[in-house]
Amino acid sequence: METETLAMAQEIDFSFLALFMRATFTVKIVMIMLIIASFWSWSIIIQKHILFRKARALAGQFDRAFWSGEPLDTLYEQVGPTPDGAAERVFVAGMTEWRRSHRDDGGMIPGAQSRIDRSMDVAISKEAEDLNQGLTFLATVGSTAPFIGLFGTVWGIKNAFEEIALQQSTNLAVVAPGIAEALIATGLGLLAAIPAVIFYNKLTTDSELILGSYESFADEFATILSRQLDS
Template sequence: MEHDLSLWGLFAQSSLTVKLVMIALVVASVWAWAIIVRKLLRYRAAKAEAARFDEKFWSGEPLDELYETIGPNPGTGPERVFSAGMTEWRRSHRESGGLIPGATARIDRSMDVAIAKEAEDLEKGLPFLATVGSTAPFIGLFGTVWGIMNAFTEIAAQQNTNLAVVAPGIAEALFATALGLLAAIPAVIFYNKLTSDAGRITAGMEGFADEFGTLLSREVDA
């Protein structure tokens, strides 16, 4: 019996269990790459948005005018953090013009909540990359072990240890491990990179919130 040793042939000739393992790994890999590409584009846009907002914020434009320009539906993360602080700042004023006690703490909390929401959005999907990176090799190994078991069963049935009999079954089994590594390695690499990028973006918003909070506290003291 001739064996097709191409990648498709190895898949087609493998057992149902190994086929399911291979399909699961391919689906996980495609899904992981979709998350990676989407996050790379999202983080690139987030860095550009932060740079543009910093330029506006430090341009000398009055904060009330900047707040009015942004409007009730801020479109970017830095704008949402700024809007949260300004909204609480305005709510903390009495009709007489004075400030309600504890305004600074409430403003800081409002911005912290906005930052937490942005961080959650930035990190969405990253746990899946971590899961693929940690489990894909073991899933592939399971497929390999199952395939080797079938290979030895075939050897026993034919009572022949000729390389032509052994090699196809071993190749099918190792193909599952290769797919597991193919899914896991990029997932681990980009999980580490994207986690670091998300942390830097979040840290930038936290730094802005601290600076903005300092400016508002000076207004309170004045």
């Protein structure tokens, strides 16, 4: 009897596709949701990696140009109205307000320093939105995917016990397929959640470092303009 049960169990297809096809409608929906969430998470991760690397490269390139000793007005003209990088956009925001604050007689409109600071702060806020876009989804997947997978497992095990009751048998050939189908949901939940959590933490740290460099540049640039205002 035991030999026959083992032989029957060996004939069962335990491939992922076979387990998916045998699963109930609810468990299939759970699996599809987790697979989509996983692919979406990886697309965000790859996109952010490319975006952050480009942002760091452009920031380094502009930083070298800014501290090369070239006059700010000349650099402003070179950057033009359509700056490439975020650091350039922060610089253009400050320089644009700096030029607008000059009166026709060459004097400065009162409150120029605060307006320049606000202009650069707004530019940094816009860059923060672009850098952090999509990270909320990673956090959501990382926190909810294991529970969604667990729900699929609980539902699958419930159906497995129902099958045991209908078959009135607890042999391996009856129990194994249902349990395997149920556990696949938990596995997919972990497969989606673990990379999402890891890269959410990494990308959040990278974003904060990049934004910190923009804020440091804005502070240094504001100091330079403040000295010119005082003089």
